[in-house]
Every structure is written in structure tokens, then in C-alpha cells.
Amino acid sequence: MKNNHRFRRVATAALAASLLVGGLAACSGSGTPASAGAEGASAEDIAKALDTETTLTVWGWAPQLEPIVKAFEAKYPKVHVNLENVGTGNAHYTKLQNAVKAGSGAPDVAQIEYNALPQFALSEALVDLKEFGAEELKDNYTESTWGSVNLNGGVYALPQDSGPMAMFYRADVFEKHGISVPTTWDEYVEAGKKLHAADPKAYITSDTGDAGFTTSMIWQAGGKPYTLDGSTKVAVDLQDEGARKWTGTWNQLLKNDLLSPVTSWSDEWYKGLSDGSIATLIIGAWMPANLESGAAGASGQWRVAPMPTYEKGAAATAENGGGGDAVLKQSKNKAAAYGFLQFANGPEGAKIHAANGGFPSTKADLESESFLNAENAYFGGQKINEVLVQASKDVVPGWSYLPFQTYANSIYSDTVGQAYGSKGDLNDGLKAWQDATAKYGQQQGFTVTTK
């Protein structure tokens, strides 16, 4: 009996301890950011911080970060940088979000893509870099990338890479079937029909539904489905004019079986890109390096052209992917962290980034003679950067993502994906996506309006 009693007491203590741990975790979640108040620093403060023994932690997965960090440490030997790859994309954001929620454990600097930036900026996880005078850097970056980091009147990251969209196409396939390279979406649909009729195994492009692609296509069509008012009011309208323009074109491809049913980034996809059964890709300017490594067999066959448009001759494109680096509010050494950003996302870092296969966001690098005139052997010697840099200037302005875009994207296949799967009306899919997105936003405490 006595032993039994003791066991019970131990059990109660263990239970109490586990509840206590839970209680602490729950409390810290609602906590306010660690330090508020004046955090700004002058150029001298930043220079001083970079000349003091410090250790910075940087989270990111971009392969270019490693050479950038090396060059940074060589220039500022007193600052040590721990570069940690905690995952790619969502895995990285989940860890970052957890650290923010826990109130500790976040890095000083984190890589954040443009579509995830509102989530972290609006939840006050990031330092407004205006306090360090970042707004003066505005003219160094392309308009669209600056627009992506400039949210609600603050600057929450410095841009690193960008992904203005262009059309990558198989010159050999178009030539073989005597099809001219499309410049408008109507011509694109026609080309798709001709190609598939000439060779039933060939498709104009592959698409099984991808949230990033859909939002970029709506962006190019002039749609503004997500509007933010302050940090808690959101409007979602996935049936605006731009969205309908896109579905008007894409429904034709989908319903006529003109889209290769191969999922992007799969093994089959790369095979299709190699053997010519996928004739074009509408994708960000960061694609060339992926084509070279993933579809090496098609060397010399791919070319780049501007993205087709809805009106002939009116150039328009959108950003697809890309991101920058941000300073976390939890950082104990924000001045040094900003110093790192100035290097990594400034002229020095941008050069290293471009030299390692990245597509830059800095005007100086985009317009440098050597970048523009580089002839790419994989693309048959075409000066592809001329097309891609022009694309970076033709991005339709005024786009914004949701403060919970990463979740919205994760339920895309439940909604729009169903329309793809059944070859139905993409408008129905977009409506379902809008409803599911709005429902989540409301659960998360946002005021969401839909049309």
C-alpha cells in the first residue's frame, strides 16, 4: 500500500511538471517581442558593430549564401557567422515560426522568400530596416523586388534574388512542326493545339496546378487578389478581372487536354523537358541553372522569349519566386546583423550571388555589360539575360501576398487542384480556394472580406 501511495505522489508530480512545462510554452507564445523601442543605428554604429567580436547566426538554404558568408568573414574578421540550413521553404518557415513563437532560438538573420515575407513582417517578427536607413537603398533594387519587401510602410528585408517570368521554349520542337513562337496568350493556345495535333505525345507545357504559378499568372494578368489594410484586415478576391483573364486562357488548355499531366520537379518532368514533350515553361528567371542540371540532354535546344501577353505588344510579366534576407527582432546584435545584410544583399554580395548562378535583384548587376552580354551555350549561345533583364523591368506593379500565404499555398491542391484533376472550371477552383483561405484567415483572427 505504502509503495502504491508513493507511486501516486510521483505520478502527480510528473503530471504537474508536464502541465507546468506546457503552461510556460503557452505563455511565451503570447509574449511581446523581446525588445522594443529605439533599435535604429547610424552608419558609425553599424561599422563599430562590425569591428567588434560578435557571432551572428544566419538561417538560409540558398546555395549562394555560403560563398557570401566566406567573403563577409574575410572582410570583417571579427564577426563570425554561423550559417545554418534548417530546411528548404516550408520546413525553414516552420522552424522560424516556432522560434518566433517560443520567444527565443531565432537566428539573427533569415532568408525569407517574398511570398512568405508578409507572414513574418506583419506578425512583428522582423526588424523594420528603415531604422537603419534602408529606404535609401530603394533605387539599388528593381521596382518589383523593392515592392515585395516594402510592406505597410516598413522595409522588412533586403532583396537578394528575383524571378521575373519569361517563356522558356524548345526551338527544335517549334521548328520541327512549323509553329511560330507565340507572343500572346491566344497564339499560345493555338500553338498548343497545333503541337498536340501534330504529335499527340507533345504538350505546349506541363501544369498540374501550382499555387506559386497561379498567383504569378494572375499577377501578370493585372489581378490583385490579395489586399492588405493595416496588419489585421485582408481582402481576398480570386475572381477579379485579372484572375478571370488567366482562367479564360488556361481553361482552354486544361479542357482540351493540352497540358502535360506531369507534376513539376518530378523525375518525369525533367524527362519531358529533355525529350521535348514539354515544349515551353512559363517560369522565373532563376530557371536556366535548373534546366542545365536537370535536362542536360536538351543542351542547345532551349531558348528564352518574353512571357506571352494578353494584348499584343504590351509587355507584362510577374515575379515568380525569389526572396531576400531579414533581421529578426530577437537578434541581440541588430546593428551587426544589418551590417551583414548590407554586405550580402549589397553590391559585394550581389556579385557573388550572380557569379554562383543566382538571378540578381540589384539594378547595377542586372544592367552590367558582362551580365547582359553573357552568351549561354546551353541556350545555343543566346544572350538570355537580355530577355530576362527586360522582364524584370516589365513586372506589373502593385502586387501583394497574404500574411498567411504559406498556408494558403498548402491547401491549393485541395481546391484549385481539384479543378485541374477533373479538368473542370478553374474559376470554381479559385472560388473554393478563396473560401478556404478566408476561413483560415478568420480563424487566425484576421478580418477577412471576400467578394
Place this chain on the structure above:
Amino acid sequence: MGWAFVGPFMGVFLLVFVAPVLYAFYLSLFQNQMVGGDKFVGGANYLQALADPQFWDSVIRVVVFLVVQVPIMLFLALFAALALDSGRLRASSFFRISVFLPYAVPAVVATLMWGFIYGPRFGLFGSINDFFGLNLAEPLSSSWILASIGNINTWEFTGYNMLIFYSALKVIPAELYEAANLDGAGTFRVIRSIKLPSIRGAIGIASIFSVIGSFQLFNEPNILKALAPNSISSYFTPNMYAFNLSFAGQQFNYAAAISIIMGVLTVIVAYVVQLSGSRKDA
């Protein structure tokens, strides 16, 4: 004194089993919002889950999976075990190891491998369709995907269940067979009257393992989702739903409530399976 012996076990048991369950239960009583932070909501998450069509959709899907896949797999395993036990197979040890081998392949690798086979364009299925000019089923389409996953699971776990049955068959005393032989019982009579009744316990155990496995279905659909995003929703199985809610949607609290409900459901179903098994025994 007794507690000193079970103490180490109890310590570990409390730490790695009871504490996480209690913590999940504790979490499930709260709600965390991006705007508004944490608040105590009592049973609201449970009420929401019980009225959540996506949750029930996922539960019904694993129940359908269980009802179809588990009997097929156990029947195949039983057949293989009886064949081995009959002693009439040539190269029986080769047969045994080759049926068992898929179990040694990690589920992730197995799923990737089957994903390649299922591919509509360049996979084995695509090639067979091409070669014969057929248009057989598309294994990754939404109408076939559950069957395709069932096929992967059957391939993976038939050998494992076969071993459970085979080892149960091995301990049947030889005298029973001799007696049956003297009475003039044929092979099928021996199977029906001696072998099957003797391994009823093993069949029960294998059923319970398979039921639990079905309810916990996660690896296979989650990996195939990369190849067939439109056929596998984010709430395809209860585990996937909880996973996506918590790691894509930051809804840890709601995911905890769903996990607890699923845990309770699994216990109930496993208990019912066990009860019906033991009743036959009596």
C-alpha cells in the same frame, strides 16, 4: 520493493508516453491565433473537429482502406504461410525471404519506387500502356490512388504478416497431424480443423497491428503527394490532416485535438477487433 523493479520502465513510460499525451491534451484546450495570441477555449477544438467535414472525410477514407486492404493482405499472408508450412514448396527458404524482403525496404524508399512505377508518362505503367496501345488505369489519378496505396502497403506488409502466421503454425504439435492422418483427414481438413483454429491468436494480433497501421496511414500518401498533388488532399488521412494543420497552418492546438480523437478512435476499433477475436476463441 515491486515498484523498484518496474520503476525504470514506469519512468520511461511516463516520460515518453504519458507526458506527451497529456501535453497534447493540454494543448488541445487552447487556441492560438496569428492576430490575438493564445487563449483557453476548453472543448471548442473537439466540437469543431467533430463537426469538421474534412476530418470525417479522412476518417472514412482510412476506414474504407482498412476494410478492403487488411483482409486482402492477411489472406495473402495466410496463404503464403500455409504454403510454406505445407512443406511441399521447392526452395522454400528462398520463397520465405523473397516474400519477406519488401518489409525490409524502408517505407519511404518503397513509396518512391512505386511512384516511379505508377508514373503516367515514363513510368512502368505508362510504358506498358504505350507498348500495348492500352489505356489501363492511371494509378495516380484520384479514383485509383487509394487502391494504389493499398497495393504498396500490401506489398510491404504481406511478408511480415506471413512470418507471424508461419511462426504460429510451427508451434502446432506434430501429434495433432499424426492423429488427423490416422483419422484420414485430407490437407484442407487439416487446415480447417487444426491449423486455422490453432493460429487464431496470431490472426487476431496481425489484425490489430494492421488496423492500427491503417489508421496511422501517412508515409505513403504524403510522399506520393509530390507526384499526384491533386489526387491526395492535405486531409487525405487523419494523420496527414493533423500534420498539415500543425506544420503548414500553425494550428497546433486543433491538430492536437484531432490527434487525441484519432487515438481514442483507434483504441476503440482495436478493442472491438480484439473482443470479436477472443469471443471466437471461447
